[in-house]
Structure formats: structure tokens, C-alpha cells
Amino acid sequence: METPRQAFEAFLRQKHLKLTQPRLSVLDTALAARRHFEPEELVADLRAKAVSRATVYRTLALLLESGLLKEVIETNGHRIYEPMHGLPHHDHLVCLECGKIIEFVNPRIEALQEAVCRRFDFRIVSHLHQIMGYCRKCQRKNAVAPRRPA
């Protein structure tokens, strides 16, 4: 099976792009990153390796295009990405209090979604399905009923 590195090399070659040291640093850091991350975290991590913000974003775009990375959540103007080491597609529950992200897979939802698109003659490319609310732990912490102003 193809490693991410090999996949990236193939992608670059096929587009006549060059395999540079900064690009490799971005690849490594992005794949090593914790499962869900924001671009600016990458920028921060890569400053240590002297990779500029511009190059981080430029490479991020390539990693998206090549499918090695996916944009999976948008909250409050923040985009969150995750590596796609051949992971199966999934969607997300996002805790509004602690930011915890729970992944779920639901083929029946996916199927219904496709049916909707068929009905509208819409050619689906991707989707974003995120559910916002409170995780178990955060429900506990705020256990009292929703308070109203005094």
C-alpha cells in the first residue's frame, strides 16, 4: 500500500511540481498533528522548522487537492482539517463547551443524503454534517437547569 509520502510525491510529479524540503515538513507536521487541527496551529508548529505562513497555506491547499487532508468542520469562522490516511468517511459532534469532537459513521444518513441529491438532480461533491451541543461531561458540569436572568 502507498504511504502518504509516496502519494504526495506522485501527486506533485504528476502536476510538475517540485518535491521541496518545506513541503515535506508541512506534510510530516500535518500528518503527525493531532487528529483535528486548525491551519494556524500548523503555522505555529512549523515556524520552528522555518517554514513560512505562506508556504504552510500553499501546501495545505496541495494536501487538500491530493486528498491527503480533508476539511471537516467549520465553527465560528475556524476551519478544522484532519488527515485522511485512507480513513472511512465520518461526520462530527462538536461540544460547544469543551470543544471535544466525537466522530460518527452512519451509512443510513449517507444514503438518504444521496437520495436527496438525486431528487434535485444535484451532483454531490462533498458534505459537511456537524452536530453542535454538549458532551456527556459538560452536561454534568452544568447540571442545573438552564438558568434565566435574575
Next chain:
Amino acid sequence: METPRQAFEAFLRQKHLKLTQPRLSVLDTALAARRHFEPEELVADLRAKAVSRATVYRTLALLLESGLLKEVIETNGHRIYEPMHGLPHHDHLVCLECGKIIEFVNPRIEALQEAVCRRFDFRIVSHLHQIMGYCRKCQRKNAVAPRRPA
């Protein structure tokens, strides 16, 4: 039945906030706006009425909190809102070419979603379900098969 204006007045009063002229302008413009709009469009429309950007955003927050408006889409760092004149909940198909937005209602998806949350003991507050792709018209225009680089 309560008009949006009445609902807003009640909301403000109940929070000891004042019913000001700028706030009314924002309310009117937001509700008159075309169905899906971005905050900056509102800002532009309201400059004519001498309402400042700051006030537009501040009022937008109030309209969200009071439920008169809802944030319904996030694409590419742009937030899109729509008025909720007691409209039923729905989700969106977004055309990547022309920006067209198609609304759909699917109770079975909603039900499955709730089941997922129950399984994870997650208290759902809201969700974002948007499907990106190409609308019928835009599929026609680019009728040739997905091209690969020469």
C-alpha cells in the same frame, strides 16, 4: 400571531435593552433581505441608513439570540444567515459553481441524527448539514467529463 417586530420588542424588553432606531433598521433590513445573506451585505445595505458596522454586528447577535435569524451555512469562511419567520427547519445544497442554494427537508435524516446523539449521550443544540456540489444548470454547462490535466 406575533410579528417579528413584536417578538424583537419583547425580547429586548425582557433583557432590559432599549428599542433604538438603529436596531429597528437592522431588523427591517435583515428581514427584508433576500433569503440567505452574509453579514457584510447587511453592513453595506445599512450604511445608507447611517448604521455603523459595529451596530450591525451587535444587533445581528441579538437577532440570533432571539431566534429571529439563524446562521445556516458556512462556506469558505463566509457565514450565511437567514430569517426564520417561523419557517420549518431545513438544510441546504450549495452549488460550488454558481452559489445557488437549494433547501431540503428530510425528517428521516433528522431522526437518525437524534438517534446518533442519543447513542453518544450528546445533548444536541443545533446542526449544520450542507451538501456541496453542482446544481443541474452548472452540470450542463460543464457537460464534458471531468477533465484531467493534459
Next chain:
DNA sequence: TTGATACTGAGACTTAGTCTCATATTCAAG
């Protein structure tokens, strides 16, 4: 080895949104 091509970092720029603060409005009490 080499030169055309592509890539780089620095930092200027953009865009969306937030914040501060001195002044202006609102509205409940009198």
C-alpha cells in the same frame, strides 16, 4: 552541470469582525 521552472520567506495587504471610548438616546420614575 546547468538553466528553465518552480518555490521560497518576508512582509505588505485584505477582509471580516471585535473593541474602546467619548458622545448620544432611551425610558422609567417623578
Next chain:
DNA sequence: CTTGAATATGAGACTAAGTCTCAGTATCAA
């Protein structure tokens, strides 16, 4: 009505995320 405490306002400074430009640098196919 008047009045003044509470709240709201606009101007414009500020921030954060991201994009763009450009002069110098690295890559790689020949």
C-alpha cells in the same frame, strides 16, 4: 412633561486569518 441613570451609538483603532507580490533560491530534467 422633565430628567438622569442606564444603555447604545459611531468612529476608527485593532485583531486574526488568510492572500499576494516580489526578489532571491532550490529543484530537476536534459
